Amino acid sequence: MTDSKVLPHLATPRGRFPHYKQAGELVFISGTSSRLPDNTFVGVEVDHLGVTSLDIRAQTRAVIENIESIVNSMGAGLGDLVQITTYLVSMNDFGGYNEIYAQYFDETGPSRTTVAVHQLPHPHLLIEIQAVAKIPATPEIRKQS
Numbered sequence: 425m426t427d428s429k430v431l432p433h434l435a436t437p438r439g440r441f442p443h444y445k446q447a448g449e450l451v452f453i454s455g456t457s458s459r460l461p462d463n464t465f466v467g468v469e470v471d472h473l474g475v476t477s478l479d480i481r482a483q484t485r486a487v488i489e490n491i492e493s494i495v496n497s498m499g500a501g502l503g504d505l506v507q508i509t510t511y512l513v514s515m516n517d518f519g520g521y522n523e524i525y526a527q528y529f530d531e532t533g534p535s536r537t538t539v540a541v542h543q544l545p546h547p548h549l550l551i552e553i554q555a556v557a558k559i560p561a562t563p564e565i566r567k568q569s
């Protein structure tokens with residue numbers, strides 16, 4: 425079974441792709457940022473002079489919680505993730521990212537790769553995560569497809 429979904433309660437993808445694609449028991453979650461449904465970003469402050477402050481801890485938490493919302497929509501949870509790839513704009517943020525990551529996952533969690541990239545699809549983004557979940561094809565999940 426293959427199934428793609430754009431979830432109405434999450435930030436709309438900024439391109440023609442789904443939040444996730446399910447292929448059998450594996451669910452491939454598209455690159456996810458800290459963007460909220462109103463298209464604002466968690467972990468971004470712009471002061472009265474227009475100076476922008478970006479917060480890797482707040483962004484990391486929001487990204488993981490956005491991914492959690494996606495897997496929750498399938499009746500699953502973060503414990504069902506089997507693989508994570510993280511894209512950071514700067515490895516200077518590795519410490520803050522890792523600190524928040526450890527509040528959600530440990531060595532029994534998904535395999536993980538973290539790389540630094542030149543840019544992400546919005547200048548306010550410090551982090552984006554893509555993930556794979558393994559979710560048994562229960563009748564409930566099949567019903568949603």
Ligand SMILES: O=C(O)C/C=C/C(=O)C(=O)O
Pocket residue numbers: 437438439454455456457458459545552
């Ligand atoms: O949706 C976002 O805010 C950031 C993620 C974008 C992508 O991964 C993409 O456009 O491919």
